[in-house]
Amino acid sequence: MYKPSSRRSRLLACGLATMIAVGTLTAPVAASASSATTADFDDGVQKSLDGLIGEEFPGALASVRDADGRVTRYTAGVGDLETREEVPADGRVRIGSNTKTFVATVVLQLAGEGKIELDGPVEKYLPGLVRGEAGDGRKITVRQLLQHTSGLPNYTRYMHQDFFKIQHRYVEARDMIDVALRHKASFKPGKGWEYSNTGYLLLGLVVQKVTGRPIAEEVTRRVIDRAGLRDTYWPGVGDQTVKGPHPRGYTVRKPGGEFVDITTMDPSWGGAAGQLIGTPDDLNTFFLTLLDGKLLKPAQLAEMKKTVKAPGFPEGWRYGLGVVKMKLSCGDTAWGHGGDIDGYETRDAATTDGRAAAVAVTALPGGEAGALKVIKVVDDAVCGAR
Amino acid sequence: MPAFTEHRRPPTPLKGLRILKTLTAVTALSGLTLAGVLTAPAASAATPAWSAATAATAATAATAVADVSPLQKALNDLVKKDNFPAALATVHESDGEARYYTAGVGNLKTRSKVPADGRVRIASNTKMYTATVVLQLVGEGKVELDAPIERYLPNLVRGKAGDGRKITVRQILQHTSGLPDYDDALFADFDRFLRKYWKPREVVDLALRKKALFKPGKGWGYSNTNYVLAGMVVEKVTGRPIGHEITERIIKRVGLRDTYWPKAREKGIRGPHPRGYFATKPTEPWRDVTTFDPSSGWAAGQLIGSPGDLNRFLLALLDGELLKPAQLAEMKRTVAAPDADTVGGSRYGLGLATFRLSCGGFAWTHGGNAPGYTTRNAVTKDGRAAAVAVTALPVTMEGAKNVEKALDTALCA
Numbered sequence: 001m002y003k004p005s006s007r008r009s010r011l012l013a014c015g016l017a018t019m020i021a022v023g024t025l026t027a028p029v030a031a032s033a034s035s036a037t038t039a040d041f042d043d044g045v046q047k048s049l050d051g052l053i054g055e056e057f058p059g060a061l062a063s064v065r066d067a068d069g070r071v072t073r074y075t076a077g078v079g080d081l082e083t084r085e086e087v088p089a090d091g092r093v094r095i096g097s098n099t100k101t102f103v104a105t106v107v108l109q110l111a112g113e114g115k116i117e118l119d120g121p122v123e124k125y126l127p128g129l130v131r132g133e134a135g136d137g138r139k140i141t142v143r144q145l146l147q148h149t150s151g152l153p154n155y156t157r158y159m160h161q162d163f164f165k166i167q168h169r170y171v172e173a174r175d176m177i178d179v180a181l182r183h184k185a186s187f188k189p190g191k192g193w194e195y196s197n198t199g200y201l202l203l204g205l206v207v208q209k210v211t212g213r214p215i216a217e218e219v220t221r222r223v224i225d226r227a228g229l230r231d232t233y234w235p236g237v238g239d240q241t242v243k244g245p246h247p248r249g250y251t252v253r254k255p256g257g258e259f260v261d262i263t264t265m266d267p268s269w270g271g272a273a274g275q276l277i278g279t280p281d282d283l284n285t286f287f288l289t290l291l292d293g294k295l296l297k298p299a300q301l302a303e304m305k306k307t308v309k310a311p312g313f314p315e316g317w318r319y320g321l322g323v324v325k326m327k328l329s330c331g332d333t334a335w336g337h338g339g340d341i342d343g344y345e346t347r348d349a350a351t352t353d354g355r356a357a358a359v360a361v362t363a364l365p366g367g368e369a370g371a372l373k374v375i376k377v378v379d380d381a382v383c384g385a386r
Numbered sequence: 387m388p389a390f391t392e393h394r395r396p397p398t399p400l401k402g403l404r405i406l407k408t409l410t411a412v413t414a415l416s417g418l419t420l421a422g423v424l425t426a427p428a429a430s431a432a433t434p435a436w437s438a439a440t441a442a443t444a445a446t447a448a449t450a451v452a453d454v455s456p457l458q459k460a461l462n463d464l465v466k467k468d469n470f471p472a473a474l475a476t477v478h479e480s481d482g483e484a485r486y487y488t489a490g491v492g493n494l495k496t497r498s499k500v501p502a503d504g505r506v507r508i509a510s511n512t513k514m515y516t517a518t519v520v521l522q523l524v525g526e527g528k529v530e531l532d533a534p535i536e537r538y539l540p541n542l543v544r545g546k547a548g549d550g551r552k553i554t555v556r557q558i559l560q561h562t563s564g565l566p567d568y569d570d571a572l573f574a575d576f577d578r579f580l581r582k583y584w585k586p587r588e589v590v591d592l593a594l595r596k597k598a599l600f601k602p603g604k605g606w607g608y609s610n611t612n613y614v615l616a617g618m619v620v621e622k623v624t625g626r627p628i629g630h631e632i633t634e635r636i637i638k639r640v641g642l643r644d645t646y647w648p649k650a651r652e653k654g655i656r657g658p659h660p661r662g663y664f665a666t667k668p669t670e671p672w673r674d675v676t677t678f679d680p681s682s683g684w685a686a687g688q689l690i691g692s693p694g695d696l697n698r699f700l701l702a703l704l705d706g707e708l709l710k711p712a713q714l715a716e717m718k719r720t721v722a723a724p725d726a727d728t729v730g731g732s733r734y735g736l737g738l739a740t741f742r743l744s745c746g747g748f749a750w751t752h753g754g755n756a757p758g759y760t761t762r763n764a765v766t767k768d769g770r771a772a773a774v775a776v777t778a779l780p781v782t783m784e785g786a787k788n789v790e791k792a793l794d795t796a797l798c799a
Contacts, residue, residue, distance in 0.1 A: 166625075168625065168626070169625035169626075170621060170625060170626050170627045170630070171625075172585065172586070172587060172621070173585075174585065174587040178541075208583065208585070212578065212581055212582040212583060213581075213582075213583050213651070214583045214585075214650055214651055216650065216651060217583070217651045236649050236650060237627045237629060237630075237649065237650045238626065238627040238629060238630040266625075266626075
């Protein structure tokens, strides 16, 4: 699944994914920070999190919420390889492609308000923008962008292969869309499925067009504030830092090489496809609030949960509108997304009965095995939280 | 009067966002009579507040009215006769001493004082900052002044508005590219304009739908589009946001503590500032427009600053603190800029213009217009700098002229 030759292409991928559990219940009572406990006992989640630490991941952190709303936080490894500081419990990380679920939520809210037509052509909102052999905005619908069925080439595949060359580079969404539009469509709209960050950059512009406000502001006002996510924020223009307590994020220059601190970087290339910063607790709160119907009307939540096959994702995973549906090892169904961005991978899953788990590791996995190990921690945690 | 109706010829040139120009034009149409309203309060704060140190001193120094300086009188008149809610000015003498002046009220509702050297939207003055960054990059060998903008912004500028392969970096800084402005398109709906967030590429798209004003190099035509493109060139070459580059390369370097680039989404003005007002004609009540989204101005007009900082910037710039001699010389090479101000005879360099003085010679200037604020500022060859701000766009031609007269008074009296 990971093609070493196109390392960029997997960034912001929810990657392979996320997996996990079933459930049914609802709302998370906002388990606030104060009610959270830090796991100091040797339970299964702690063990499996410890098992992630080593050559692949310098640090890991997790937050698990059980059906009664009890939150337990876990950390493993070190938060800073230089100072050997601990990983802060529920520290902030770049949540990468989880951003897509936030953006999809805003789009679906606007659909619920009658301002966006899910099956309307992208052209209606961004006239003349999408043209050429990459795709035609007159033939691609908003739903297809949300669903990754537009066929639009994924711009991250064409970014510089050496991330260090662009680490501190600020870019505009339109510039990256231009990059994507210079390539050929992967398939005709609706005739296939391929994860494409390009679709989400366009959705960010659609939201801006419809509301007159930047996507960052709409995500903040309509989702982050409404769900009470106190540790989640959209980095401002030019902001290269991760604010507040956080583990450092790392990468390697070549497979097996030494860790290099990559925390400080300009995430503008992620944009509406992956720019947010948040914490494991907040990811859980977000997904549970979403599933609980507090962010979307029933009709739009139902649209979000209509899934299609997602070839290339782990077995049992399907893609809805900005959300991944996962079959967990215990047979439960869970919803989440996950995100990969230089320095951090996050995997998350929430059930409709109010359980959720989010795990972050402070480097991208070197291969599929590592990725599956992270997913398994989330799977076990959600299954075990019954 | 014809100057007002001619849509390409704004009444108050060096207009900030050209949006404004259109607005002022509209305004002016109805308004040549001063007969209007007097929303503005009398000169309660009409005292020369001066201090070499802080604005705080200024507030307390507001007592001795007996000896009213020509500049104070000019500001009082801007309030009393031209009905601006407030006028403020800061003058830096050539020995470095600063004097602060205010007139009118900072808030029409509360009648609060105008903060001395309070912050205002400096609008098109931003172009000086953007041009300075571009010229710094020229000095570093990263941008070539006479290269086509195509080199930095491939395939972006095409069609009837102009061709990036035929327009040079110098021409966009000089307003000789012929690229049309986008401001009137923004202004179709003023309320929407106040709320709406724009990305640079979107305003460029608006401009590219229009026809070129003239062939590149064959005329002079003030256009915000030029400076949005200049900002994009900076981003392309440095890989950093234009706001970041202006902050690091100019604001921090000169130590402009009251100047800042508003963040994306930021609609207010930080720190002490008079409220900004808007009306389209003298008979219309002032509307408070302090809070709005300045993103459509971007590298052509987004900055917020104080009159004192405008002086400090121009002094540092002309003193060679920001540019190497070769690039400063390029900046000062001017072309005729007809009707760029109400005084006449103005010329435009690279993000820097000339302002003819009644006492002989000229001063280096720019100026800016944004909804809520008009700024006129300049520095003389012997190092005297002045910046005058009023808290509205002029609604009459007289008002527009009198702001520029006040600047002349500040520099000549």
